[in-house]
Amino acid sequence: MRNLLFALLGVFFGVLMTKSEAISWFRIHEMFRFESIHMYGIIGVAVCTSIPVFWYLKKRKTKTLKGSLLAYKPKNLNVTRFLSAGTIFGLGWALLGACPGPIYVMIGGGFMIFGVVLIGALIGTFLYGLLREKLPH
Amino acid sequence: MQELIDFISQPWHWAVSGFLIASLSILMTILGEKFGISGSYNAICTASGLGKKMRFFDRNLKDEFWRFSFIAGALIGGYIAMHYLQSDAPVQISAKTITHLKDWGIHYPSSVSENLGYLPTEIFNFSNPKGILLALAGGILIGFGTRYGEGCTSGHAINGLGHLQLPSLIAVIGFFIGGLLMTHLLMPWIFG
Numbered sequence: 001m002r003n004l005l006f007a008l009l010g011v012f013f014g015v016l017m018t019k020s021e022a023i024s025w026f027r028i029h030e031m032f033r034f035e036s037i038h039m040y041g042i043i044g045v046a047v048c049t050s051i052p053v054f055w056y057l058k059k060r061k062t063k064t065l066k067g068s069l070l071a072y073k074p075k076n077l078n079v080t081r082f083l084s085a086g087t088i089f090g091l092g093w094a095l096l097g098a099c100p101g102p103i104y105v106m107i108g109g110g111f112m113i114f115g116v117v118l119i120g121a122l123i124g125t126f127l128y129g130l131l132r133e134k135l136p137h
Numbered sequence: 138m139q140e141l142i143d144f145i146s147q148p149w150h151w152a153v154s155g156f157l158i159a160s161l162s163i164l165m166t167i168l169g170e171k172f173g174i175s176g177s178y179n180a181i182c183t184a185s186g187l188g189k190k191m192r193f194f195d196r197n198l199k200d201e202f203w204r205f206s207f208i209a210g211a212l213i214g215g216y217i218a219m220h221y222l223q224s225d226a227p228v229q230i231s232a233k234t235i236t237h238l239k240d241w242g243i244h245y246p247s248s249v250s251e252n253l254g255y256l257p258t259e260i261f262n263f264s265n266p267k268g269i270l271l272a273l274a275g276g277i278l279i280g281f282g283t284r285y286g287e288g289c290t291s292g293h294a295i296n297g298l299g300h301l302q303l304p305s306l307i308a309v310i311g312f313f314i315g316g317l318l319m320t321h322l323l324m325p326w327i328f329g
Binding site: 003004006007011012021023027031035036038045049050053070074077078085087088089091094105109113114116118120123126128130135 | 146148149151152153154155156157158159160162163164165166167168169170174175177178179181182187191193194202203206207208209210211212213214215216217218219220222228230231233234237238245252254255256257261262263268269271272273274275276277278279280281282283284285286287289290291293294295296297298299300301302303304305307308309310311312313314316317318319320321323324
């Protein structure tokens with residue numbers, strides 16, 4: 001039941017990413033050239049909606065359906081790590097015009113070249129697993 | 138019913154899209170999971186048996202199973218949207234971007250047969266070795282970066298910022314440093 005629900009949310013996500021045009025390479029390119037408000041609008045509205053809702057849910061000590069208190073497990077603040085990791089991801093994001101969600105949606109939409117991108121992403125994940133001990137965290 | 142389908146098929150305004158993404162992220166949080174897509178890469182590596190060889194991939198797949206359901210749904214959603222909810226209007230990117238791309242020999246696809254402005258298929262196609270190589274290289278950057286930074290656009294920019302997390306803000310600043318470097322320094326060299 002739970003899995004079916006997440007599959008349905010996934011379907012909604014796929015339609016949303018396509019119809020919002022967030023999966024468009026051109027939209028991402030335009031965003032990094034500051035030539036349209038579109039992507040900034042999407043992310044901005046999403047964040048501005050989330051902040052008060054999460055704040056309210058945490059204030060009310062809401063429990064998730066799994067039974068635990070709704071909370072965000074904070075990550076250890078390491079500027080070098082998040083800045084360099086973010087930069088590496090940003091390079092790929094701008095080149096391919098797709099972040100991890102859109103990679104799956106594009107494959108579903110029939111852009112099979114994104115299968116190659118997914119293979120690359122899994123290689124990248126494997127490389128991280130290999131080098132993990134040597135990187136600052 | 139047809140009216141509803143036609144209504145949904147128009148391009149969605151960014152304010153509507155942003156609100157719906159937030160709703161999805163909030164709903165998933167209430168269900169007890171975190172809105173984040175790139176975590177699925179770990180789950181796939183674990184499922185492929187890497188956990189036996191590397192401790193990092195030694196995870197309990199039971200907790201990660203929702204990710205597989207979600208991805209399967211996203212694939213189906215992409216198919217449905219692209220085949221049954223297609224609008225005749227191409228992605229309305231700015232005229233400035235279209236003009237600039239002409240200098241790189243990338244023409245803006247503006248009809249149904251040309252993918253309605255989703256991807257410059259003259260670069261990213263299976264008969265262009267350069268495009269395949271770029272797809273692989275970009276994928277590696279995305280996989281490595283999101284796993285090292287423990288999150289992508291969904292996990293950090295949408296969910297993390299929604300929880301006012303400083304590490305997420307730093308990661309998002311990194312996303313833009315990388316994105317601007319690629320767009321303004323590297324891509325003119327790759328495509329120019």
